[in-house]
Amino acid sequence: MKSALVLFSHGARDPEWSVPFRNIQRRIAARCPELAVELAFLELAPPTLADAVEKLAAAGHARITVAPLFMAPGGHLKRDLPRLLDELRGRHPGVVLELLPAIGDVEAVLDAISDWLVEMSRR
């Protein structure tokens, strides 16, 4: 089954804003070249999550994992993202759409941030 990943972030008008997400996309491509990875944004910049899922489904990906790259999901994301995913599941019945937790829920990410902050504070 062809798998794909969507890196979903807030979005901003400034194109420079998306640099960290493009860096993550590049890192994943280096580690896992067989995995299709697309960016998508909640607002202010294209593509939308619906656009990214549409593109990946049209390319034959039958399992798409959506990764919200937010430290903590705000009310908007907590309420609206599950609803949007249900709508996309209805539109793409042949695709398994999975949602990952926010990165602030991931122990290894919290450890990396904490270690870096301790290092910076000891300089």
Next chain:
Amino acid sequence: MKSALVLFSHGARDPEWSVPFRNIQRRIAARCPELAVELAFLELAPPTLADAVEKLAAAGHARITVAPLFMAPGGHLKRDLPRLLDELRGRHPGVVLELLPAIGDVEAVLDAISDWLVEMSRR
């Protein structure tokens, strides 16, 4: 010189939103008990950055490092945070106030996120 760290994030009305930042605060306290660590928020929840700096300066901290825990800084943060820090430097002339980059600029954090995403995509 007594050092301190401020974990600066967006803020939300939902108290649950701040859990990841409290988890980072707890991790740093475990690794580095001599470092004072406070949370502060851009909007929607107290305390403000000015409140946190005021509290730490009053407690005798002469070096305060501000860590913006954003994946990428939006226009608001890019423009307004440096101005706010200048204002706080004027108000607390005995305190060295340093600003760290956003966490999306930190190689080790991008690696931890990318490794986790690759792991989740391979399940």
